[in-house]
Amino acid sequence: MSKSLVIVESPAKAKTISKILGNGFEVIPSMGHVVDLPRTRMGVDIEHNFAPSFIVAASKKKILSRIKSEAREADKIYLATDPDREGEAIAWNIREKLNRDDKKYLRVVFHELTPQAVKDAFSHPGELDTKKVQAQTGRRVLDRLVGYLLSPLLWRKIAGGLSAGRVQSVALRLIVEREREIQKFVPQEYWEIEAELKKVTRSPGHQVTGQFVAKLEKIDDKKIEIKNQDEAQQIVEDLKGKEFVVSDIKETEKRRNPLPPFITSTLQQDGFYKLRFRSARTMLIAQQLYEGIELGAEGAVGLITYMRTDSVNVAQSAIAEARRFIADKFGKSYLPDAPNFYKSRKQAQEAHEAIRPASVLRAPDLIKEYLTNEQLKLYILIYQRFIASQMRPAVYAVTSVEIKAGKYLFRASGSKLLFKGFTAIYDLSEEKEEKNILPPLLKDEILELIKLTPSQHFTKPPPRFSEATLVKTLEEEGIGRPSTYAPIIQTLTFRDYVRRLKGQLHPTELGFKVSDLLVEYFTEVINVKFTANMEEELDEIEEGNLEWVKVVNDFYGPFKIRLDYANETIQKEVVTTDEICAACAKPMVVKWSRKGKFLSCSDFPACRYAKSITTGIKCPQDGCSGELIERHSRRGLFYGCTGYPKCTYIAKTLPEKIADSEK
Ligand SMILES: [Zn+2]
Ligand SMILES: [Zn+2]
Structure with missing residues (x-):
C-alpha cells in the first residue's frame, strides 16, 4: 500500500490525527511556521x-x-494545518518550499479532532x-513595516531596544488614555437614603411581617440629588412622622436568555472572571483540549472545537x-421547541464554528x-456554556413597588426565580443577585418605618482595564482578531509598557512615554478607527475583493510622510536633575533603558x-548602606x-515604617 503524508503544526495534534487515520498515513508536525521573515533585517522589499x-x-x-524526504516517498500529501489564515499560510509555505508536483497536495480542513x-x-x-494566504501575508507585511520603521524612533527619543507594534500600540493607547481619565x-460626593420598612399585618394570627429596604428616588416628582450630609439630615428630619403608603405595585415576568456558545473573546473573558486565568493561559489550555487528550484505553481525543474563532455557528x-x-x-x-440560533457579530460566511465540546456525551465527570x-476547569466552562446555549431562558417574577411619604417617593424591587432554565447548568454569578425579597403588598397599604439610613458615596472614575475588559473592548472596536487578543496583552507586559496589578492593567511610565510619542506623530495610524478599518481590509483580501499589495x-504612502x-x-x-556626578561633578540627567529610567x-x-x-528609602538590612530600588521580574x-x-535584600512592598522613622 502506498503511503500518504499528513502535515500538521504540533506533536500533540499529530498524535491525535495519527491515531484516527491509522496505518498508511505518516503524520509530521511542522512545529509552527517553517519559514518566516528574517530576524535581523526587515525582509520586506518596499521598492518592489x-x-x-x-x-x-x-x-x-x-x-x-x-518533510522533504517523506514527501518524496509519498503519493499524496495532505496539508492538515489549523482552519484559519495562519494555518493556511503555514501549509502554503511548506508547499512552496517542497515545490513539487501540485496534484499531490491536498488541503484538508476540520474544526475538531474527532474521528x-x-x-x-x-x-x-x-x-x-490562496486568498486566506494573501490576507495573512498582508498582515505580516503591515506589522513588519510598522514595527521596523517605528521602533528606531523610540530608540532616538527614549531608549535603545524598545519596540512598537501596529495593533499593540492602539491597545496601549487605550490603556494610557484610561489611566489619564x-x-x-x-x-463627587453624593448621599443616598434608604428606608427599612415593615409590613403591618393587623389580622390576628398573622403577626408575621416582612421587612424590606426601599430607596429614596424622587422629591416632588423630581429625581433627587443629595449633595452632602446636611441635606441628607434635613430630609431624614422631614420624613419623621410621615406615613409610608404603597402607591404602586408592578408585577412583571422577566426572561433571561442563555448566552451564545463561546468564541475566542468570550472564552477569554469568562476564563478571567470565573477561573482567574490570563488570556494567554486560557488559550494555551484550550489548545491542549483541542489538540487531543489521552483518555486511557480510548487514546488521544480532541475534546473541543478549534479555539480561535469569532463565529457562534x-x-x-x-x-x-x-x-x-x-x-x-x-x-x-428545559428544551426549546426549536434549536436556539445565534448571530455572529460579523456575518461570517465561512464554515467556522463556536468553541464547544466535541461531544456532549463526554461529560466532565466521566473524563476528569x-x-x-x-484543563478540567476550562472544559467544564466550555461544556456548560454550550449546553446552556441550547436551553430555555430563565424566568423571574419581578415586583417593583413605589412608596410615598408626603412629597417623597421611595422604590423597592425584588425578584423571584420561577423557572431555572439554562441557569440550571450555567452559573451567572458574575452578576449581582438582588437580595431584597419583598413581602406580598397591596396598593394603599400603610407600612411601618423602622429606620432611615443616609449613606455617603462618591462618584467613581472609570475602571482600569482588566485582561477581560480589554479583550471585550478590542473586539467591540473591531481591533485584532481571535488569534491576536492574547499576544497583544503578552507583548505589552513583556515590554514593560503595562503591568498587571491585582488583575488590572496599569501603564508604566515607559508605557506613557512610548504611547505619547506614537500618538504625537502617528495619531492617524495609532488609533482605533484606522486599525479597525485595516482589519476590515484584511478581511476583504480574504474575500477576494482586495489585493494585499494595494492595501499595504x-x-x-501616508505612513511614510508621517515617518519622514x-x-x-x-x-x-x-x-x-539637581544631582551632581560623583566622578566629575557635572549635573546628572535622566535617561531611559528598556528596564526603566536611571541617572547618567x-x-x-x-x-x-x-x-x-x-x-530614597534606606535598605533595612543591618550594616548595609544601600537604598531600595524598584525592580521587576516576570513574576x-x-x-x-x-x-x-x-x-540580597528583597521585599514585595516597601518597608514604610522604617522609611518614616528615618525621616
Ligand atoms: Zn561625570
Ligand atoms: Zn542592602
Missing part, C-alpha cells in the same frame, strides 16, 4: 511591491528536510485557499446531540481523571558614571537593594 522574503529559520531546517470530523475532511480534500477624575449534529442530552438530563421543559486541574501600499516628518523632528529629550552623567560618553534612581514588581549582589 513590498515583496516579503520568507526564509527557513535555522531551527526549522531539520524539520523541513524530514468523524477528520475522516470527513480526508474524504473531501480541497485546494489551499482616572488621574484627572475628581470624585454550531454544527447541526452537535445541536441535535445537545438537545437529546438536555431532554434526557433536565427534562423536556485524565485532565489536569486547569495605501497604508504605506518624525525622523526630521524627533530629538532626544534631556531632563537635568550629562558629559556622557566622556564620563560614563551612571546610577540607579532609587526610592512582578519587587524592591531590591542598590548594594546587590553584596546585599
Whole structure:
C-alpha cells in the first residue's frame, strides 16, 4: 500500500490525527511556521511591491528536510494545518518550499479532532485557499513595516531596544488614555437614603411581617440629588412622622436568555472572571483540549472545537446531540421547541464554528481523571456554556413597588426565580443577585418605618482595564482578531509598557512615554478607527475583493510622510536633575533603558558614571548602606537593594515604617 503524508503544526495534534487515520498515513508536525521573515533585517522589499522574503529559520531546517524526504516517498500529501489564515499560510509555505508536483497536495480542513470530523475532511480534500494566504501575508507585511520603521524612533527619543507594534500600540493607547481619565477624575460626593420598612399585618394570627429596604428616588416628582450630609439630615428630619403608603405595585415576568456558545473573546473573558486565568493561559489550555487528550484505553481525543474563532455557528449534529442530552438530563421543559440560533457579530460566511465540546456525551465527570486541574476547569466552562446555549431562558417574577411619604417617593424591587432554565447548568454569578425579597403588598397599604439610613458615596472614575475588559473592548472596536487578543496583552507586559496589578492593567511610565510619542506623530495610524478599518481590509483580501499589495501600499504612502516628518523632528529629550556626578561633578540627567529610567552623567560618553534612581528609602538590612530600588521580574514588581549582589535584600512592598522613622 502506498503511503500518504499528513502535515500538521504540533506533536500533540499529530498524535491525535495519527491515531484516527491509522496505518498508511505518516503524520509530521511542522512545529509552527517553517519559514518566516528574517530576524535581523526587515525582509520586506518596499521598492518592489513590498515583496516579503520568507526564509527557513535555522531551527526549522531539520524539520523541513524530514518533510522533504517523506514527501518524496509519498503519493499524496495532505496539508492538515489549523482552519484559519495562519494555518493556511503555514501549509502554503511548506508547499512552496517542497515545490513539487501540485496534484499531490491536498488541503484538508476540520474544526475538531474527532474521528468523524477528520475522516470527513480526508474524504473531501480541497485546494489551499490562496486568498486566506494573501490576507495573512498582508498582515505580516503591515506589522513588519510598522514595527521596523517605528521602533528606531523610540530608540532616538527614549531608549535603545524598545519596540512598537501596529495593533499593540492602539491597545496601549487605550490603556494610557484610561489611566489619564482616572488621574484627572475628581470624585463627587453624593448621599443616598434608604428606608427599612415593615409590613403591618393587623389580622390576628398573622403577626408575621416582612421587612424590606426601599430607596429614596424622587422629591416632588423630581429625581433627587443629595449633595452632602446636611441635606441628607434635613430630609431624614422631614420624613419623621410621615406615613409610608404603597402607591404602586408592578408585577412583571422577566426572561433571561442563555448566552451564545463561546468564541475566542468570550472564552477569554469568562476564563478571567470565573477561573482567574490570563488570556494567554486560557488559550494555551484550550489548545491542549483541542489538540487531543489521552483518555486511557480510548487514546488521544480532541475534546473541543478549534479555539480561535469569532463565529457562534454550531454544527447541526452537535445541536441535535445537545438537545437529546438536555431532554434526557433536565427534562423536556428545559428544551426549546426549536434549536436556539445565534448571530455572529460579523456575518461570517465561512464554515467556522463556536468553541464547544466535541461531544456532549463526554461529560466532565466521566473524563476528569485524565485532565489536569486547569484543563478540567476550562472544559467544564466550555461544556456548560454550550449546553446552556441550547436551553430555555430563565424566568423571574419581578415586583417593583413605589412608596410615598408626603412629597417623597421611595422604590423597592425584588425578584423571584420561577423557572431555572439554562441557569440550571450555567452559573451567572458574575452578576449581582438582588437580595431584597419583598413581602406580598397591596396598593394603599400603610407600612411601618423602622429606620432611615443616609449613606455617603462618591462618584467613581472609570475602571482600569482588566485582561477581560480589554479583550471585550478590542473586539467591540473591531481591533485584532481571535488569534491576536492574547499576544497583544503578552507583548505589552513583556515590554514593560503595562503591568498587571491585582488583575488590572496599569501603564508604566515607559508605557506613557512610548504611547505619547506614537500618538504625537502617528495619531492617524495609532488609533482605533484606522486599525479597525485595516482589519476590515484584511478581511476583504480574504474575500477576494482586495489585493494585499494595494492595501499595504495605501497604508504605506501616508505612513511614510508621517515617518519622514518624525525622523526630521524627533530629538532626544534631556531632563537635568539637581544631582551632581560623583566622578566629575557635572549635573546628572535622566535617561531611559528598556528596564526603566536611571541617572547618567550629562558629559556622557566622556564620563560614563551612571546610577540607579532609587526610592530614597534606606535598605533595612543591618550594616548595609544601600537604598531600595524598584525592580521587576516576570513574576512582578519587587524592591531590591542598590548594594546587590553584596546585599540580597528583597521585599514585595516597601518597608514604610522604617522609611518614616528615618525621616
Ligand atoms: Zn561625570
Ligand atoms: Zn542592602
